[in-house]
Amino acid sequence: MYSKTFLSLLLFAFTVWCAGAQNSKKTDQKIQTLHTISSNEILEYATELSSPKYKGRLSGSPEFQDVANWCAGKFEEWGVKPANNGSYFQYFKNEFSEVNSLGAVIYFNGKEKTYLDFPEDYLPGSNSANGKVEAELVYVGYGISAPELDYDDYKNIDVKGKIIILEPGIPYTKNDTILAKWTPYAYHRYKFRNAVKHGAAGMIYASKIANPNTVHLDGFIYAHVDTKVVDQIFSDAGKDYKEVLKQLRNGEVPSFSLPAKQKIFIKAETKYFPDAQACNVVGIIEGTDPELKNEVIIIGGHLDGQGQMGDVVFPGALDNASGIADILAAAKALASSQVKPKRTVLFILFGGEECGLYGSKLYCEQPLFPIEKTTMMINLDMVGNGTGFFVEGGKSHAQLFTHFEAANSNYIHREMESSASRKNYGRPRSDASIFESAGIKTFGLWTRGSVFPVYYHHPMDKTNVLTPEIMEDAAKLLYLGVLGVANDESL
Ligand SMILES: [Zn+2]
Numbered sequence: 001m002y003s004k005t006f007l008s009l010l011l012f013a014f015t016v017w018c019a020g021a022q023n024s025k026k027t028d029q030k031i032q033t034l035h036t037i038s039s040n041e042i043l044e045y046a047t048e049l050s051s052p053k054y055k056g057r058l059s060g061s062p063e064f065q066d067v068a069n070w071c072a073g074k075f076e077e078w079g080v081k082p083a084n085n086g087s088y089f090q091y092f093k094n095e096f097s098e099v100n101s102l103g104a105v106i107y108f109n110g111k112e113k114t115y116l117d118f119p120e121d122y123l124p125g126s127n128s129a130n131g132k133v134e135a136e137l138v139y140v141g142y143g144i145s146a147p148e149l150d151y152d153d154y155k156n157i158d159v160k161g162k163i164i165i166l167e168p169g170i171p172y173t174k175n176d177t178i179l180a181k182w183t184p185y186a187y188h189r190y191k192f193r194n195a196v197k198h199g200a201a202g203m204i205y206a207s208k209i210a211n212p213n214t215v216h217l218d219g220f221i222y223a224h225v226d227t228k229v230v231d232q233i234f235s236d237a238g239k240d241y242k243e244v245l246k247q248l249r250n251g252e253v254p255s256f257s258l259p260a261k262q263k264i265f266i267k268a269e270t271k272y273f274p275d276a277q278a279c280n281v282v283g284i285i286e287g288t289d290p291e292l293k294n295e296v297i298i299i300g301g302h303l304d305g306q307g308q309m310g311d312v313v314f315p316g317a318l319d320n321a322s323g324i325a326d327i328l329a330a331a332k333a334l335a336s337s338q339v340k341p342k343r344t345v346l347f348i349l350f351g352g353e354e355c356g357l358y359g360s361k362l363y364c365e366q367p368l369f370p371i372e373k374t375t376m377m378i379n380l381d382m383v384g385n386g387t388g389f390f391v392e393g394g395k396s397h398a399q400l401f402t403h404f405e406a407a408n409s410n411y412i413h414r415e416m417e418s419s420a421s422r423k424n425y426g427r428p429r430s431d432a433s434i435f436e437s438a439g440i441k442t443f444g445l446w447t448r449g450s451v452f453p454v455y456y457h458h459p460m461d462k463t464n465v466l467t468p469e470i471m472e473d474a475a476k477l478l479y480l481g482v483l484g485v486a487n488d489e490s491l
Helices: 004-034 039-049 062-078 180-185 188-197 227-236 241-249 317-336 358-365 398-412 431-437 468-486
Strands: 089-093 096-099 104-108 113-115 122-124 131-139 163-166 202-205 221-225 263-268 270-273 277-285 296-302 344-350 374-380 388-392 415-419 442-448
Touching: 004 317, 004 468, 039 062, 039 317, 039 468, 062 277, 062 317, 062 344, 089 358, 104 227, 131 221, 163 188, 180 188, 202 263, 221 227, 221 263, 227 241, 277 317, 277 358, 296 317, 296 431, 296 468, 317 344, 317 374, 317 468, 344 358, 358 431, 374 431, 374 468, 388 398, 388 468, 398 415, 398 442, 398 468, 431 442, 442 468
Parallel strands: 131 163, 163 202, 202 221, 296 344, 296 374, 374 442, 388 415
Antiparallel strands: 089 277, 096 270, 104 113, 104 263, 122 221, 131 263, 277 344, 388 442
16 A cells, blocks of 8 residues: 555656646747747838838828838737727827928038038938028027026027027036936927027038927928038138037037028928827737736837938838837737737837827826836837847846846847946937836847948838848747746736
8 A cells, every 4th residue: 555645745746747747838839939930021021111102101191100000900910909999099199291302402602502412411301391591601509598507509699590500419418417407408399499589590400310300390491411511611611610519518609600601502392281190009918817917018119210201211121110020020929829928918019209209108198008007118129130139127127137038048049238227318219218207117129239230210221231030039039028027927
């Protein structure tokens, strides 16, 4: 006869074996799903999103709604459910302007005219008024009037009827510990309004990136120019641009009028749509645990881009078709996964990011799940060109991050660095920062070690600068990491 002790030992061993078998079955199932994530498919998504038919996915435009519909169609196909009371969309107001031609920027130095080249020397202003302007020039540095900080770039100069030359940024230095006081002056919108308030007729912005994150102001015509254009204008006036920039960065105010013979001509052909709207695309995979399904993990990234200027599309392949393609692949994998998430997973493809983070702000003001029930948010922006990963927030939210670290070290084997959540420089610049400020634990994921040149907000940001292998691995990291967090009962 066997003793009771021996029998219970045997039973215990059997139970352990069963649990082990169960676990390894789960692991096998997870790996099966993992292998369905393919770089070819992800590149197809990115190619669709970057297609000229969506005209660069400008938030507010009809083509943005078209691409939002395409993404919602994919969610539906895979069984990712609508997250907003039966709808895949969460709408908000989003004014925008169509840029109908490349327009023109001509510089006259007093002797000869120079026609600036697109996109080497200039880009049209995304929110410029329609029309033409020709005038003398005034350099206004950062274009800030902050009486309480005893700072005014417009002090002792007259810009009425003139075209101003404006710099991006704020007079904040590493020695100045109080960044927050300059924050209200860091916004392009503030700078544009301040210019119009002082009577400027037009502007060339010494920041050559396409940028819908500005504002349409009646009659205010502007273009972005390369700093080499400003350098030329300065040297024709006998000024040293580098010296002036040095003064500016020291907190001095170097504003001055340029000689009257030097002129700029700007032509802009735009149409303004003040009452347009855009949306976030929201899809959900409901958790399987009766309790934990009330908690949500958000996977987000911005769907919108810089639009189209004349016939030139800004495809926004890296920024951010890459992130959306990764999210779609992870959504498909999570939806078909035999290992189900116990917590709920919410996908948000943001609109209005390029216009000023409209979509993420809207979500945090009108969340679909309570903020306090939101376990974490991971944001993907420019995740498609490189050899490794970088995770902002990994060091701040270490317990959550272990799931992503384990996914990487067990299955993906990429270099993965992380940092603590970082304070934004001057103004919030990413959807992740909006969620982090709302009190949600947030990771910002992007790729590192560029294989191809990065063409930021530029017509050359095409799918040929994407590395499909890292996109596949990013989708795998999302699938495994999110599943790990979703099923971690110790959280
Ligand atoms: Zn972006």
